[in-house]
Amino acid sequence: MPSPVGHSLIGLTLGVAFLVARRRTEGWHKWLGENRGSLLTTVIAANACDLDYLPGLLIGAPNSMHRWLGHTALWAALAGIIIWLLWRRLAPRLPRGALPVLLAVALSHIVADYFDEDTRAPFGILALWPFYDGFLISAHPIFLSLQKTSLADVVSWHNVRAVTQEALLTLPALLVVVFYKLRPIRHDVAPTKPA
Numbered sequence: 270m271p272s273p274v275g276h277s278l279i280g281l282t283l284g285v286a287f288l289v290a291r292r293r294t295e296g297w298h299k300w301l302g303e304n305r306g307s308l309l310t311t312v313i314a315a316n317a318c319d320l321d322y323l324p325g326l327l328i329g330a331p332n333s334m335h336r337w338l339g340h341t342a343l344w345a346a347l348a349g350i351i352i353w354l355l356w357r358r359l360a361p362r363l364p365r366g367a368l369p370v371l372l373a374v375a376l377s378h379i380v381a382d383y384f385d386e387d388t389r390a391p392f393g394i395l396a397l398w399p400f401y402d403g404f405l406i407s408a409h410p411i412f413l414s415l416q417k418t419s420l421a422d423v424v425s426w427h428n429v430r431a432v433t434q435e436a437l438l439t440l441p442a443l444l445v446v447v448f449y450k451l452r453p454i455r456h457d458v459a460p461t462k463p464a
Contacts, residue, residue: 270382271412272428273316275435279381280315280374282443284308287373288364291450300451307364310356314371317348318378340394342379349375386410411438 288307301308321339338344349372356371357363364370382394384407393406413431416422 270319270385270387270415271435272415272432273319274432275412275439276315276319276378276381277312278436278439278443279377280311281308282439282446283315283370283374283377284311285443285446285450287366287370289450290364291452306356306360307367310352310371311374314349314352314374315378317352317375318345318382320348338395338398340379340382340396341398342376342396343398345375345379346372349373381412383407384410385412386414388414 284307285304288311289304318340350368352375353363353368353371356367379394379396383396383405387393387406387410391404393404395402396405397403413427413434415428415431416425417428422428
C-alpha cells in the first residue's frame with residue numbers, strides 16, 4: 270500500500286485544486302497560513318482508511334486488520350462525512366464544495382491502494398464490500414508495496430525507494446496545481462468586442 274506520504278500528496282493535490290481559491294498573495298508562507306485548515310483536513314481525509322491499523326496495534330499485530338473493512342469505499346465515504354462534520358463544527362466557514370471534495374479525497378485512498386503491488390496474501394483490498402466480498406487489485410500496479418513486518422523493515426532501503434517513487438509520481442501534480450493557484454490573475458487585458 271502507498272505510504273502516508275503518497276496518500277497525503279494525492280489528498281493535498283485534490284484539496285488545493287478544489288478547495289483553495291486562486292489569487293495572488295504576498296508569498297507562499299501567507300498562502301499556506303490562509304489555507305492551513307483546508308490542507309490539514311485533506312491530509313487527514315486522505316489517510317483516514319489507515320485507521321484500521323489501530324485495532325491491530327492494540328493486540329500487537331498491526332497488519333492483522335489492515336486492508337480489510339477499513340479499506341472499503343463504504344468506510345472511506347463514511348470517514349469523509351465524519352471529517353466534514355467535525356470540520357464544520359470547528360471552522361467558522363468552510364470552503365465551497367467541501368463535502369464532495371472530502372469524499373473524493375477519502376476515496377482516493379482506496380484507488381491508490383488498488384494500484385499497489387501487494388505482496389502479501391490476501392492480495393488487494395475489499396474495496397466494494399458489502400456489495401462484493403472479493404479482494405480487488407490492479408493487474409498493472411504503479412506503487413511499490415511497503416515492507417512493514419518489523420521496525421527494521423519500516424526503515425529499509427526498499428521502503429525508501431517505494432516512498433521516493435510515490436513522491437515522484439504524485440508531487441508533480443501537486444506542484445502544478447499550487448503553481449496555478451498562486452499564479453497572478455491578469456486583469457490588465459481588456460476584453461475584445463466581437464466584430
